[in-house]
Amino acid sequence: MGTWDVGPFDNDTAADWCGHLDDAAPDARHGLVRDALARTAGTTGYLDSDVADEAVAAAALVAAQCSAGEPANPHYGPKEPLPDLTDLRALALRSLDRVMTEPSELLELWEEAGDGPWQAGINRLRGALAPESTPL
Numbered sequence: 001m002g003t004w005d006v007g008p009f010d011n012d013t014a015a016d017w018c019g020h021l022d023d024a025a026p027d028a029r030h031g032l033v034r035d036a037l038a039r040t041a042g043t044t045g046y047l048d049s050d051v052a053d054e055a056v057a058a059a060a061l062v063a064a065q066c067s068a069g070e071p072a073n074p075h076y077g078p079k080e081p082l083p084d085l086t087d088l089r090a091l092a093l094r095s096l097d098r099v100m101t102e103p104s105e106l107l108e109l110w111e112e113a114g115d116g117p118w119q120a121g122i123n124r125l126r127g128a129l130a131p132e133s134t135p136l
Contacts, residue, residue, distance in 0.1 A: 006118040008060035008125065009076035013053035022080045030083045033058045034091065041094040045103070052099045052106035056122070059092040061085055063128035070124065093129045096122060 003011040009018060021032055040047065040055035061078070062085045063069035072078065099106055100122060110118045 006121055007073060008056045008121065009073040011053050013050045014057035015076040017054045017057055018076060018078045021078045021082075026081070026083070029078075029080070030085065030088075033061055033082070033085055034088055037062075037088060037091045037095040040098050041091055043098060047098060047104040047106070049105040049109060052104060055095045056099060056106070056125075058088075059096050059125055059129065062088045062092040063125045066128045067132065069128040089129050089131070093126060096126055096129070 009015060017036065021029055024032055036054040036058040040051055043051065057077075060070075061072055061082060064072045065082075065084065065086050066089065098104070101107070
């Protein structure tokens, strides 16, 4: 089926990755999220869309645990409980920045399709992941 909507879990790659996350032992889930983010954040060459799709889903899981975050998709997101992922906020932001920087296959694909709603979703994730400012 491929991609059916603009959300972070609305594609086969992200849905499969969430299934893998559900199948993992509870104490391995944090590492799987971290690894998906780190793999993308550390890519200096061409970023494959499958790797980027997993990172966007992982970033959405981190964002869902932040005060400004939206809940993870109940249909295609993970069903099993996740540990606290908020320590991965900075890595999730770097990962999203890399997805949005050429050369990135996912960015290219969404630019071809008209990136309005997808870009807005990435920006919402970035906003939720941004460090909260402390009042003066």
